Amino acid sequence: MNKALLNLLHITDPTLPVGGFSHSAGLETYVQAGKVKDTVTAGEFIKAMLSKSIHYTDAAFVSLGYDNAANNNWSGLKDLDDECTAVKLPMEMRQASRKMGIRLLKIFQPLCQHVLLDQYVKAIKNQEVSGHYCLVFGVLASVLNISKSEALTGFYYNAAVGFVTNSVKLVPLSQQHGQEILFSLHELIDELVERSLQPDKGLIGLCCSGFDIRSMQHERLYSRLYMS
Secondary structure, X not given: OOHHHHHHHHHXXXXXXXXXXXXXXXXXXXXXXXXXXXXXXXXHHHXXXXXXXXXXXXXXXXXXXXXXXXXXXXXXXXXXXXHHHHHOOOHXXXXXXXXHHHHHHHHHHHHHOOHHHHHHHHHHHOOOOOOOHHHHHHHHHHHOXXXXXXXXXXXXXXXXXXXXXXXXXXXXXXXXXXXXXHHHOHHHHHHHHHHHOOOOHHHOOOOOHHHHHHHXXXXXXXXXXXXX
C-alpha cells in the first residue's frame, strides 16, 4: 500500500470538510460582471488564477512551508504566516485562508500526533499566527511524508477542481465542459509544479491586481452564493 499516495488523496479530497466549497476567490464577481460567461472565458480565468496568482502566493507558501516543516524550523513558519497575511489584500481572501487552514488542522492534528502540528495549533490559539491554509497544507504534506512535487501537484489540482466546480455552478457550464477544462490544465499544472519546487522569495505576492479588486468588490455584491 502506498501510504504517501493515500495521505495525498486524503488532504486534497475536494469533499474534505474545510469549507473550500464556500469560496469562489472572486469568480462570482467576474460572472456577475459578464467577464466569465462560457467555457472559453472560464478556462482563461482558471489558467490565469493558477499561473498569475496562486503560483506567486499560495503555491509558493506550500513549498516554503514544506521546507520549514522538514527542517523543523518553527521560527521560519511563523515568518511565512505573517508574510502570507500581508500579501492577501482582500479581507475575504484572508478570512477564507485562515478558516480553511484552521479546519484542516482540526481534522489532521489529532490524527497525526506530531509536535509541529501541536505547536501550530497552540500558536493559533494564542493569536501568534493566522494558520493559513496553504502553510498548513505544506506542513501536513511534510509530516505525512508526501514528496514536495506530489504535494504541489495535489495542491494545484485541488485548486483547479474548486474553480471548475464553481464555474459549472455560476456560469453555468455543463459537467462535460467542466471536465474538458480540467483535462486541459494538466500540462500547465505540471509546469507550475516544476517552477514551484524552488520558488523565488522575491516574487511572492506578485499577481494580477484585477483578481484582488474583484475579490474586494465581491464584499459588496447585491446577491452572493459564495463567501469570497
